[in-house]
Amino acid sequence: xxxxxxxxxxxxVGTIASIKVSGELGRRIRDMGLVPGIEIKIQGRxxxxxxxxxxxxxxxxxxxxxxxxxxxxxxx
Amino acid sequence: xxxxxxxxxxxxxxxxxLFNELTGSRQHVGNYPGVxxxxxxxxxxxxxxxxxxxxxxGTYSLTAYSLEEVVARDFLVNQKPEVVINIVDASNLDRNxxxxxxxxxxxxxxxxxxxxxxxxxxxxxxVNAEKLSSLLGVPVIPTVARTxxxxxxxxxxxxxxxxxxxxxxxxKISYGADIDPVLVEMEKEIAQxxxxxxxxxxxxxxxxxxENDEQILTLGRKTDADxxxxxxxxxxxxxxxxxxxxxxxxxxxIADQRYGYINSIMKQGVVHHKYDRNRLYSSDRIDKxxxxxxxxxxxxxxxxxxxxxxxxxxxxxxxxxxxSFFGWLASTLSxxxxxxxxQSLIVSGIIDGVGGVLGFVPLIMFMFFGIAILEDSGYLARxxxxxxRIFRLFxxxxxxxxxxxxxxxxxxxxxxxxVMATRTLKSPRExxxxxxxxxxxxxxxxxxxxxxxIATFFAKYEAVIMFLITLGAWGGALLVAKLLRIxxxxxxxxxxxxxxxxxxxxxxxxxxIHTWERTWQYIKKAGTVILGLSIVLWAMxxxxxxxxxxxxxxxxxxxxxxxxxxxGIVAQLEASHEDTALSDPARNLKERLQRIDAAEAEAGLRYxxxxxxxxxxxxxxxxxxxxxxxxxxxxxxxxxxxxxxxxLGTAYSLGAVDPEETDSLSATLARDPAWSPLMAVxxxxxxxxxxxxFVSVICISRESGSWKWGVFAMAFNTVLAFALAVFIFQIGSxxxxxxx
Numbered sequence: 003x004x005x006x007x008x009x010x011x012x013x014x015v016g017t018i019a020s021i022k023v024s025g026e027l028g029r030r031i032r033d034m035g036l037v038p039g040i041e042i043k044i045q046g047r048x049x050x051x052x053x054x055x056x057x058x059x060x061x062x063x064x065x066x067x068x069x070x071x072x073x074x075x076x077x078x
Numbered sequence: 079x080x081x082x083x084x085x086x087x088x089x090x091x092x093x094x095x096l097f098n099e100l101t102g103s104r105q106h107v108g109n110y111p112g113v114x115x116x117x118x119x120x121x122x123x124x125x126x127x128x129x130x131x132x133x134x135x136g137t138y139s140l141t142a143y144s145l146e147e148v149v150a151r152d153f154l155v156n157q158k159p160e161v162v163i164n165i166v167d168a169s170n171l172d173r174n175x176x177x178x179x180x181x182x183x184x185x186x187x188x189x190x191x192x193x194x195x196x197x198x199x200x201x202x203x204x205v206n207a208e209k210l211s212s213l214l215g216v217p218v219i220p221t222v223a224r225t226x227x228x229x230x231x232x233x234x235x236x237x238x239x240x241x242x243x244x245x246x247x248x249x250k251i252s253y254g255a256d257i258d259p260v261l262v263e264m265e266k267e268i269a270q271x272x273x274x275x276x277x278x279x280x281x282x283x284x285x286x287x288x289e290n291d292e293q294i295l296t297l298g299r300k301t302d303a304d305x306x307x308x309x310x311x312x313x314x315x316x317x318x319x320x321x322x323x324x325x326x327x328x329x330x331x332i333a334d335q336r337y338g339y340i341n342s343i344m345k346q347g348v349v350h351h352k353y354d355r356n357r358l359y360s361s362d363r364i365d366k367x368x369x370x371x372x373x374x375x376x377x378x379x380x381x382x383x384x385x386x387x388x389x390x391x392x393x394x395x396x397x398x399x400x401x402s403f404f405g406w407l408a409s410t411l412s413x414x415x416x417x418x419x420x421q422s423l424i425v426s427g428i429i430d431g432v433g434g435v436l437g438f439v440p441l442i443m444f445m446f447f448g449i450a451i452l453e454d455s456g457y458l459a460r461x462x463x464x465x466x467r468i469f470r471l472f473x474x475x476x477x478x479x480x481x482x483x484x485x486x487x488x489x490x491x492x493x494x495x496x497v498m499a500t501r502t503l504k505s506p507r508e509x510x511x512x513x514x515x516x517x518x519x520x521x522x523x524x525x526x527x528x529x530x531x532i533a534t535f536f537a538k539y540e541a542v543i544m545f546l547i548t549l550g551a552w553g554g555a556l557l558v559a560k561l562l563r564i565x566x567x568x569x570x571x572x573x574x575x576x577x578x579x580x581x582x583x584x585x586x587x588x589x590x591i592h593t594w595e596r597t598w599q600y601i602k603k604a605g606t607v608i609l610g611l612s613i614v615l616w617a618m619x620x621x622x623x624x625x626x627x628x629x630x631x632x633x634x635x636x637x638x639x640x641x642x643x644x645x646g647i648v649a650q651l652e653a654s655h656e657d658t659a660l661s662d663p664a665r666n667l668k669e670r671l672q673r674i675d676a677a678e679a680e681a682g683l684r685y686x687x688x689x690x691x692x693x694x695x696x697x698x699x700x701x702x703x704x705x706x707x708x709x710x711x712x713x714x715x716x717x718x719x720x721x722x723x724x725x726l727g728t729a730y731s732l733g734a735v736d737p738e739e740t741d742s743l744s745a746t747l748a749r750d751p752a753w754s755p756l757m758a759v760x761x762x763x764x765x766x767x768x769x770x771x772f773v774s775v776i777c778i779s780r781e782s783g784s785w786k787w788g789v790f791a792m793a794f795n796t797v798l799a800f801a802l803a804v805f806i807f808q809i810g811s812x813x814x815x816x817x818x
Contacts, residue, residue, distance in 0.1 A: 015356075024327055026143060030573040032333040033139040035173035040337075043356045049371045050467035053574055057356040060201075061170045062365075062578040064463050066470070069573060 003077055007042075007054070007070040015043045016075035023072035031073070035059050042075065080121070080128040081240045082157060086150060086181070087165035088174050089136035090456075090579040092193040094118075096165055096223040097133040098591055100233075105131075107595045115149045116501075124233065129240075132159065138173075140180045142293045145506065151293075154186055155277060161239045162188045163232065168198035168205050168220070171349055175340045178214070184282055185248035188216050189235050191228070195220040197580075201359060202352030210348045216246070224585060248279055253335045257288060257328060260316050264288075264309055273305055274298065287313055289329045361456075361580035369460055378461055382479075385448040386488050389441065389495075390522070396440035404433030422620060423613070431612020431717070436601070438494050438773065443597045445484055445495040450592040452480075453502060454584035459576065466574060472556040473563025473571070475508035482512075482555065486519035489548050493517040493770055497777040498596065505572030511559045513781055514791055517770035518555040520547060523719035527765050530723055534744045535755040551766055558798070566790075600777075611772050615717050618688040619710075624681060632678045639670050679728050688713050702764065702803035703757035703811075712764070718771050756816035760803040767799035 004019055018038050021031055035058055036042070043057040052067045065073075087093045097105070101120025110117045118133035134153060135146035142148045154162065162181060166174035171192075181188045192207055211218040217235040221228030238244075252258055264284035269275060274283055274297065286294040287309045298306040313328065320326050367373055408425045415421040452458045458477065466476030478500075479487075485496025496516040503509040520528070528547060532540050563569075623629075640648045643663060651664045660668065683689050684706070692709035699709050707729035714725035723743070730746050747753050769792040770778065779788030810816055 020325075021330070022325075024329070027573045027575075028330065029139075029141055029143050029333075030575050032330065033141065033143065033176065034575050034577070035176065035337075036575075037334050037337050041356070045362065046365070046369060048369065048464050048467060049375055052467045053463060055365075055369075055463065055578060059170060059173050060203075060355045061173065062362070064574065064576055064578055066466065066571075066574045069575060 004074050005077055007056070007065070007073040007075050008067050010044045010075060010077065012044050012046055014077060015041065016077035017041050019074045019076045021073050027069060027072070031065075031069070034063055035061075036063070036073065080130040081161075082130045082132060082159040083122070083236055083240075084132045084134050084153065084157075084159040084162045085165060086134045086154075086162050086177070087136060087191075087193075088138055088167065088177060090577060091136070091165045091167040091174060092223040093133060093136055093165045095585065095588060096163075096191065096193065096221070096229075097131065098587060099223055099226050099229060101131055105591075107599065110149045110153070115145055122233070127237070129233075129236070132157075137177065139177060140184070141289065142291055144504070146504075148293060154181075154184070160187070161236050162186050163191055163236060164188045165191045165193050165221075165223070168192045168195045169201050169203055171203075171205060172337070172340050172344055175343075176336060179249065179251070179336050179340060182214065182216070182246070182249035183251070183285065185246050185279055187239050187244050187246045189232065189239060190214070190216060190218040191223075191232050192218055192220045193223050195228075196222050204350040204352070206348050206350075209346065210343070213343050213346060213348065248281060250281070251335055251339045253288075253332050256316055256320055256323075257331060260312055261285065261288060264312055267305070267309070271302065271305055273302055284309070285332070288316070289332055359580065364581055365460070365578070368457070369464060374460075374464055378464060381452070381457065382461075382483055383488070385452065386483060386491070388448050389445045389484070390491065393440040393444040397437055400433070400437050400440065404429055404437070408433075419620075423616065426620075427613045427616030428609065431616070432609055438492065439597060439601060441492055442495045442498070442600055443593055445499070446596045447589060447593045449480060449484075449499060449502065450589045451584055454582065454588055454592070456579045456581045458502060459578050462576075463578060470571065470574075472560040473508070473567075474512055474556075474559050475503055475505050475572070475574070477503045478508065478512040481516045482519055482552075485516040486521040486524075487548075487552065489520040489525060489544065491519060492521050492523075493519065493774040494600075494777050497774060497781055498600065500781060501596075504576075507563070507567050507569050508572060510782055510787070511562050511567050513778055514562060514787065515555040515559045517774050517778075517791065517795065518551050518558065518767055520551050520766065521719065523771065524765055526720050527715075527722045528762055530726075530744060530747075531758045531762055534747050534753075535758045547762065547766065550763070554767060611776075612717070615714075615772075618691075619683065619686050619714065621686060624678070624685050628681065628685075629678075632674060632681075635674050636671060639667060639674070643667055676728075680730070683710060683725075683728050699800075701807065702760050702800060703752075703754070703807045704761070704764075704803075705752050708761065712768065715765070716769055716772055718773070719765065722765065754817055756807060756810040759810070759816065760806045763806060764799045764803040767795055767802060769793075769796045769799075 005016075010016060018036060018040050020038055021028060021036065023031070036056075040058060045055040045057045045062055047054050048064075053064045054067060054070055055062055055064050085093050085097055097118060097120065100122045104123070105118060105120030108117045108119070109115065115135055120131045120133075122129040122131050132153065134150040137144070137147045137150050140147055140151050142151060153159075164178050164181060166178060178188065178190060190210075192205060192210075195205070198205060205220070207218045207220050217239075219228050219232045219235060221232055223229075253261065261281070261284050264287065265280045267273075268283050269280040273280075274294075278286075278294075283294065283298075287298070290313070295306070295310075298309070317327050320328060320331060324331075368377055408429045411425055411429070412421060415424070449458070452461070458480065461479060462476030464476070465479050469476055469478050480502065481496045481499040483491065484499050485491050485493045493516055496519065497513050500509050500513045500516070503512060528544070532543050536543050647661070647664045647667060650661065651668055654660060654664070684693065688710050689706070691713060692706040695709045696704075696706050699705075704712070707726060710729055711722045711725040715722040726747075727743050730743065730750075769775070775788045775792055778791050779785045782788070
């Protein structure tokens with residue numbers, strides 16, 4: 003099942019299916035190691051539920067929800 | 079000249095630690111030409127052989143996405159360092175190699191420092207350095223920068239590359255069937271026309287065109303618009319094809335293929351993971367508490383309060399020493415030097431001005447030390463993470479909070495270190511909006527002004543009013559930030575995507591170097607300009623002097639007073655020292671003489687350029703209820719906000735008033751019919767929002783990289799503050815509120 007990164011639950015695991023954004027944000031997302039095929043896990047969210055912390059390649063990255071919207075994830 | 083070695087790598091990979099380890103105290107910080115990115119340089123010496131080490135800004139990529147990346151890339155291309163040491167985090171190898179691959183694509187000779195190998199080991203990650211080295215074709219040396227382990231071997235390899243003038247063939251990765259053939263064609267065309275090939279390699283230029291790299295495109299169009307257009311057409315064709323078939327675009331495909339290449343290397347037995355990669359480590363367990371929905375904000379409040387307490391309490395002692403030293407210097411020179419203009423210039427102009435700047439130094443040191451701890455330990459990134467949602471509403475960034483707090487978000491800070499604290503912000507627009515709005519916070523120098531006005535007109539409601547003032551400062555700063563972000567600093571939010579680095583114990587060496595270099599920059603840069611400006615302000619409040627006839631009138635008044643009492647009493651007063659007990663008539667005479675001196679000072683101030691400006695401004699300032707005395711005081715407040723109180727004292731013929739003891743000034747203001755509680759409210763609001771003091775203005779100019787923004791802060795803030803003060807005064811007057 004494909005869902006939006008924003009809608010993933012805490013501790014849920016999935017594989018990035020696509021990243022639908024170009025320009026500065028798209029470049030930044032890829033530079034940080036978020037590319038299709040990579041496994042991610044939701045580590046937690048800030049006290050106001052935004053941004054979200056994601057575990058990827060053994061490191062923790064944070065994204066705002068409106069940035070996470072562009073990332074689609076394949077989950078079980 | 080010594081050969082140049084550049085250090086490059088991701089933020090948090092241990093680059094700065096290695097730089098400090100290599101250069102020790104033989105380093106200095108400057109800026110890259112024309113930009114505010116810090117440039118750290120140093121010297122590495124071994125066996126009488128010297129290397130010039132440059133610490134490039136930490137970057138994840140060389141795509142020219144941020145200022146740091148542009149600076150790093152330009153340095154590599156223009157300065158052509160003999161070798162680049164690429165520091166990679168061994169526990170996060172694949173993402174760190176993304177940058178290494180881009181160096182290899184450029185054909186830059188690199189030497190990889192496989193750093194934090196100890197952390198990786200603890201995490202059950204085994205890296206086969208030899209295998210990695212043979213696959214990439216460059217030396218790979220395991221290091222632990224914090225302890226200096228592997229340093230010698232790393233430098234041995236760097237020396238070898240330098241001595242043998244090793245050249246590297248650029249790495250050729252396959253970017254897939256759609257891109258590869260076009261790239262070959264473009265490369266051929268670029269080479270034939272010698273298009274930019276004196277600076278870059280042909281294939282790399284083609285690759286950058288494919289990646290839609292703005293810097294290279296601009297340069298290309300300027301060099302040969304025709305050829306550039308043909309290359310762009312080719313790229314557009316591929317773009318359209320990729321969009322139609324795969325719903326993607328060349329830049330994304332290239333990035334994916336780079337990661338694919340890294341992946342293929344990793345799979346050949348380079349890395350062995352004992353545990354699941356995304357399992358949680360102690361750092362993550364700490365995060366479970368420190369960023370917890372309920373505990374997180376509470377702990378953050380405690381940490382911020384702690385930093386604040388640390389900075390402003392413990393710096394008090396050294397600040398006091400400096401103040402006493404400058405006080406002593408001023409009073410000594412006053413007695414040693416003959417009275418007159420020169421003495422006034424040195425004591426009131428230079429010592430007060432320079433002393434004012436150096437007085438901030440302990441404060442800045444303590445503040446930077448505290449922030450360095452939060453930064454180096456990784457906590458600052460968590461603060462940004464937790465607060466981003468709120469600050470984003472106003473077009474700012476989660477990291478903005480530190481600057482606001484330090485500037486006086488909790489009343490009593492200082493905007494100078496606050497402005498400098500915005501350096502931890504990496505997003506240019508958010509950073510500019512932050513550094514333009516932090517001066518609205520209630521710094522320690524504004525407090526005596528508030529204290530005076532509250533004590534005079536609202537003594538009963540002191541706590542409530544101070545609270546409202548704090549709230550007003552935050553509200554004003556955030557709203558103005560929002561206003562700036564939708565007008566002069568317009569632009570989409572900079573992507574927030576960032577790393578939460580694992581918590582680390584800061585090293586004392588790192589903290590000390592961090593703190594000292596920033597403090598020294600402040601002393602050096604601010605000191606010179608401020609010396610000049612203090613002299614200008616002093617001159618404005620001194621010249622032109624009173625005409626001789628007026629001076630003679632005051633002298634006559636004094637003579638008259640003295641001739642009215644027996645000669646013995648005059649003699650007693652003249653022979654007395656500061657603490658001699660005087661007889662009643664002598665004390666009486668002394669007081670009357672002092673009153674004349676004060677009246678002369680008032681007349682002198684009014685006659686000076688500043689006084690004339692104050693009087694001229696009355697035509698406008700009367701809309702807010704401010705008279706010439708208030709105007710001069712506010713002009714003086716531009717030097718430093720606490721000067722408002724002492725200048726008011728002079729303007730009211732009380733002599734210079736000590737900001738700590740304002741009882742007599744308070745009584746005078748309460749009696750003066752020109753003052754009302756309503757006007758006091760207007761003046762409080764004006765003091766909160768008007769032009770930052772000139773030390774702050776200079777810091778704003780320096781940190782924003784342009785005088786334009788310093789001037790903007792002065793003009794915009796003053797207009798805003800005046801509009802608010804007029805609004806309060808006029809509406810209040812119509813409604814008959816808060817009148818005497």
